[in-house]
Amino acid sequence: MGAPARQQLLEYVPLASVWTGEDAELLEKLLSFYPRKRPQRILDATVNGGRFWRGSKRPVIGMDIEPAHRPAVVGDNTKMPFRAVFFDVVIYDPPHIPNQGRDKTKDFNTRFGLGLRSPKEKGYTFAHTYPPFVEEAYRVLKPEGILLCKITDYIHDHRYQWAHVDFVQAASAVGFRPCDCIIKIRKGPIIDPKWKVAHHTRRQHCYWLVFRKSEKCE
Ligand SMILES: C[S@@+](CC[C@H](N)C(=O)[O-])C[C@H]1O[C@@H](n2cnc3c(N)ncnc32)[C@H](O)[C@@H]1O
Numbered sequence: 001m002g003a004p005a006r007q008q009l010l011e012y013v014p015l016a017s018v019w020t021g022e023d024a025e026l027l028e029k030l031l032s033f034y035p036r037k038r039p040q041r042i043l044d045a046t047v048n049g050g051r052f053w054r055g056s057k058r059p060v061i062g063m064d065i066e067p068a069h070r071p072a073v074v075g076d077n078t079k080m081p082f083r084a085v086f087f088d089v090v091i092y093d094p095p096h097i098p099n100q101g102r103d104k105t106k107d108f109n110t111r112f113g114l115g116l117r118s119p120k121e122k123g124y125t126f127a128h129t130y131p132p133f134v135e136e137a138y139r140v141l142k143p144e145g146i147l148l149c150k151i152t153d154y155i156h157d158h159r160y161q162w163a164h165v166d167f168v169q170a171a172s173a174v175g176f177r178p179c180d181c182i183i184k185i186r187k188g189p190i191i192d193p194k195w196k197v198a199h200h201t202r203r204q205h206c207y208w209l210v211f212r213k214s215e216k217c218e
Contacts, residue, residue, distance in 0.1 A: 013029075013033075015029055015030075015033050015182075016182075017182055018183050018184075019183070019184045019185070020184075020185045023051065023052055024051065024052050024053065024054050024056065026182070027056075027091070028056060030148055030182075030208065030210065031089065034146050034179070034210055034212070035088060035089060035146055036144055037088075039058075039146075040088055041061070041086060041088050042058055042087065042088065043060075043061050043082070043089070043090045043091065043140065044062045044093075045063050045077040045090055045091065045092050045133070046063075046077065046091075046092055047060075047069065047072075048066075048093075049069055052091065052093070063080070077133050077136060077137075078133050078135075080140055084139050085139075085141070085143070086141075086142070087141055088141075088146070089147075090137045090140065090146075091148050092133065092137065092148070092149045092150070094126060094133070095126060096126065096151070096163065127163065127166040127167075130166055130167050130170035130171075131170045131173070131174070133170075134147075134167075134170050134174045134176065137171075137176075138174045138175055138213060141213045144213060144214050145212070145213045146211070146212055146213075147171065147210075147211040147212075148209070148210060148211075149167060149171075149207075149208070149209045149211070150208050151164045151207050151209060152164075152206040152207070153203065153206075153207075155198070155203075164207045164209065167209065171209075171211050175213070176212065177211060177213075177215065177217055178210075179210045180209070180217070181210070182207065182210075183207060184208055185204060186204050186206070188204065189203050
């Protein structure tokens, strides 16, 4: 074994495909694991309250469409106010579970942008927002840049909504290479109190998907 390979082996920290901890801790691991060089410019395209960056010293630009969250950039991630080939990493944690109604016991709506609605002609899902986002993410990323997406499947309109499949398809269609998938397990499922009896399993996990703007993953 040559000296560079030996050095690489000494520095190597494996990453498991199942995660039970906090997002911020996982994200730090992902940012150390996937980029080929230490990322200089990171965009969080759905920053909300910035929970992903608690305790982080990473140079992050936080963007959100909702000014009330006081992001560094108020903007729409389907029409990003950035030049092409600018970022090393883009992070995306889109709203999920559309049309939650007005249950005042849930502050999820304001905290996580879950109060957004999706019309009938869009199938009551947010899948239609993925293609314009991934097109922009691809444009602003440098070659070999990384897109990290936290995404949750859910039951809506009496159907299983395959959000992670929709997202992989949308990202692949604009040229991203889908490279990895980490399953994040929650302590318990998010349950809408309205549904006492569910005919699907209660969702207790989500995915962190890893894409590269490249022909190859490794
Ligand atoms: C699930 S939350 C993100 C939570 C965040 N990762 C955290 O842990 O604090 C989704 C966020 O996306 C924002 N959002 C929704 N549509 C957007 C768009 N088109 N452009 C930018 N931000 C958007 C919402 O305002 C909301 O704050």
